[in-house]
Amino acid sequence: MVAHTRSARAARAARRLNQPRPALVEAHADGLPRRVNRQEVAVVREEWRVVDRWWTDEPVHRRYFDIVLETGEHTVVYHDDDTGWNGSGSWFTQRA
Amino acid sequence: MLAAVVIPAFDLRAALRPRPRLQSAPAALAPLPGKDQLVGSVTGAAEAKGVRPGMRLGEALAMCPELVLVEQDPATAEQAWEEILRRLEDAGFGVEPVEPGLCYFDAKGVERLYGGLEPALKRALAAVGTAWEPRVGAAERRFAALAAANVARPGQALIVSDDRARSFLAPLPLQLLPLERERYEELEELGVRTIGQLAGLPGNAVAERLGPAGRRAWSLARGEEHGRIAPRKPATAIHETLEFPEAVGNELTLRRGLGVLLDRLLARPERAGRPPRKLAVWARLVGGASWRRTVTLREPTTDPARLRAALGAKLLELPAPALKLRLEVGELAEYTGEQLELNGVDGHGGDGFSAEGEAGRARLREGLRQVRAAVGAGGVSTVVEVAPWSRIPEARALLVPRDD
Numbered sequence: 001m002v003a004h005t006r007s008a009r010a011a012r013a014a015r016r017l018n019q020p021r022p023a024l025v026e027a028h029a030d031g032l033p034r035r036v037n038r039q040e041v042a043v044v045r046e047e048w049r050v051v052d053r054w055w056t057d058e059p060v061h062r063r064y065f066d067i068v069l070e071t072g073e074h075t076v077v078y079h080d081d082d083t084g085w086n087g088s089g090s091w092f093t094q095r096a
Numbered sequence: 097m098l099a100a101v102v103i104p105a106f107d108l109r110a111a112l113r114p115r116p117r118l119q120s121a122p123a124a125l126a127p128l129p130g131k132d133q134l135v136g137s138v139t140g141a142a143e144a145k146g147v148r149p150g151m152r153l154g155e156a157l158a159m160c161p162e163l164v165l166v167e168q169d170p171a172t173a174e175q176a177w178e179e180i181l182r183r184l185e186d187a188g189f190g191v192e193p194v195e196p197g198l199c200y201f202d203a204k205g206v207e208r209l210y211g212g213l214e215p216a217l218k219r220a221l222a223a224v225g226t227a228w229e230p231r232v233g234a235a236e237r238r239f240a241a242l243a244a245a246n247v248a249r250p251g252q253a254l255i256v257s258d259d260r261a262r263s264f265l266a267p268l269p270l271q272l273l274p275l276e277r278e279r280y281e282e283l284e285e286l287g288v289r290t291i292g293q294l295a296g297l298p299g300n301a302v303a304e305r306l307g308p309a310g311r312r313a314w315s316l317a318r319g320e321e322h323g324r325i326a327p328r329k330p331a332t333a334i335h336e337t338l339e340f341p342e343a344v345g346n347e348l349t350l351r352r353g354l355g356v357l358l359d360r361l362l363a364r365p366e367r368a369g370r371p372p373r374k375l376a377v378w379a380r381l382v383g384g385a386s387w388r389r390t391v392t393l394r395e396p397t398t399d400p401a402r403l404r405a406a407l408g409a410k411l412l413e414l415p416a417p418a419l420k421l422r423l424e425v426g427e428l429a430e431y432t433g434e435q436l437e438l439n440g441v442d443g444h445g446g447d448g449f450s451a452e453g454e455a456g457r458a459r460l461r462e463g464l465r466q467v468r469a470a471v472g473a474g475g476v477s478t479v480v481e482v483a484p485w486s487r488i489p490e491a492r493a494l495l496v497p498r499d500d
Contacts, residue, residue: 094489
């Protein structure tokens with residue numbers, strides 16, 4: 001019998017940091033978020049796209065928004081463009 | 097019941113406060129320099145002579161040669177609006193401001209306080225002040241409340257019950273709906289002039305012809321919008337002012353002035369250690385006009401260098417030399433501390449613990465041991481960067497349990 005090495009044990013239990021979390025977002029017709037988790041959006045500070053891994057079975061196609069809510073809270077949300085605009089699971093929050 | 101408070105032509109009323117005599121004369125807000133030459137809000141006397149807001153300046157003057165043009169004063173208007181909101185909040189109304197001259201509140205919470213809906217609305221009108229000639233509309237839906245406030249007389253509170261909301265809205269003009277001017281014209285060409293006529297059209301046809309904005313207007317016309325009120329958090333009243341002996345247009349002097357204001361503001365005890373999240377720079381310009389810019393910080397901070405960098409850039413936008421400079425705190429963060437990075441723990445990072453040296457590391461190790469004892473194996477983890485260059489945030493680092 002061979003015991004696991006420490007690195008193997010660690011790798012087995014390791015998890016990704018900063019995983020996206022589902023968010024409740026209402027968007028305008030042009031895709032800009034209007035309300036995030038029931039809070040009105042005050043300002044969309046920045047917007048950018050991440051398109052990556054298109055050559056794999058799990059392509060990444062996201063539209064990120066750096067926003068400030070009416071409450072003053074600063075947050076980043078993204079829309080997963082692969083799941084369609086009105087899909088309930090298509091919006092996420094994430095520290096970018 | 098939701099209530100809307102409306103003060104028509106608020107920007108003009110605010111600009112005319114120092115010259116009340118002009119309120120009964122034909123007057124209009126002058127266009128901003130460098131912008132389209134269109135007049136802003138107009139007084140009743142100007143309207144009676146055919147001058148309309150948004151009319152070309154030349155046309156307005158041809159229509160009414162004695163028209164007095166009043167310089168826009170957005171900072172005074174914003175300040176006056178803030179005072180009104182505070183008076184409403186002091187009276188117990190949780191207000192949601194939309195723009196200067198329009199705010200909403202939910203009357204449900206205050207009805208019992210004032211012995212009914214109508215006394216509560218009267219109290220709101222009194223809080224705003226009769227000089228502003230405010231109107232209040234109340235209904236179950238936001239748009240109906242707004243429409244009621246728009247048709248109410250000065251100082252009147254108009255209540256529209258839900259069962260008669262649609263019949264109340266039906267004869268009102270389309271201009272109450274949030275649509276672009278071209279859309280109104282398009283609808284008028286089609287013979288649709290009232291909200292009721294629009295509500296009677298098939299929704300799909302409206303959406304096809306006018307797009308999403310038209311579809312939304314159609315829903316509002318049918319009274320299908322619910323809408324909730326999101327009251328604002330009352331703003332913090334912390335500000336510092338600096339008056340210059342003579343007008344200053346020099347950037348360096350203005351930046352130094354801003355630095356002085358910043359130091360004074362950060363020293364104010366009302367802040368109670370909380371870092372500002374939102375700040376505003378205000379200036380009184382040569383010639384009497386005012387200027388104001390708001391800055392929302394990415395991260396609330398009390399670092400004077402970062403605050404100077406964020407605010408200093410705004411000073412470059414000053415259109416004329418300033419006689420007075422003011423710095424206001426719009427909003428403070430709710431916390432006082434800041435979690436800093438624990439550098440140098442493993443002996444090869446930064447020097448976060450160098451002040452305490454080995455003793456500090458030993459204390460930290462002991463602390464981590466206690467955490468493990470309390471929550472079990474896997475309670476302490478290390479962040480291991482695996483692809484820090486990745487554009488996908490969750491691919492950059494792993495959280496690896498640490499058992500040593």
